[in-house]
Amino acid sequence: MSIEIINGDITALEVDAIVNAANRSLCGGGGVDGAIHRAAGPELLAECRTLGGCDTGAAKITQGYQLAAKYIIHAVGPVWYGGNKNEEELLRACYRACLELAKDYQVETIAFPAISCGSYRFPIEKACEIAIEVIKDHLLEERNLKVLLVCFEDKISRTYSRILDKK
Template identity: 50%
Template structure:
């Protein structure tokens, strides 16, 4: 167990050359908008929908895996973030659990690399700055057998936020990355 290299990438999570991509899913694992919809479309909606239905849903803060189907990634790890309700209802703990459980599932699968989106910052309304703090803080303090963690940002503002937080961390990680890779 150690500390994986953390890389920030601005681009499309569905094309990341990693062993596992994390899907910011809903509790029914039914596909939806944003990252969830993009992953379902790119992986093959019918096949992924059937695999997700067999899992019987997923509670917030947990994570479950399916094959990656048509994605470059071998696996998709579905995690359900918290809906933002002002920050006083355990949202931070649930979001941190999403990152920890996704890492644990990736390790159980034998993955060496994983790509995360900005979980819960879309339709679930989590404030982007605080979500980035939770993501970076959790990933920096969780021991893992993985070699690389990618924080995949859909836009420059999110990528810059991750880079700034990683630069301030005590262990200087790799915060570069190629756009779209």
């Protein structure tokens, strides 16, 4: 079982797949989503337009285009509304959907951003706990998968580290 926490630019990683914290349209946005679309080039937007969007809690896969990653898994995490709109289960479903696509496409290395932790305002502690719980459960069966948790803030990497140390 392999989970590694790194601070850095997810668009620069040489992995089989990176996960994009996407919006439902899959047509780009701010934060990680915008950075991935800019780095991958216009072909990514063209392919995303053919996918018909994506529901919250689900994921879809595209080619990586100009990225070092072969694939981009576009995951639509939930917006945090205070915890009363099934946000936790939707975030779990989002991570599971990414990991299932990784399995289907024989991905051996995958890099995740902290889904829903930026403009979607999901509480960082809760989001990190959910991510690690779902990933660790998946790694019990998919032992050859290497997972990178890519952080854009030290606060998130410290939270991941603390949670991993406890489990």
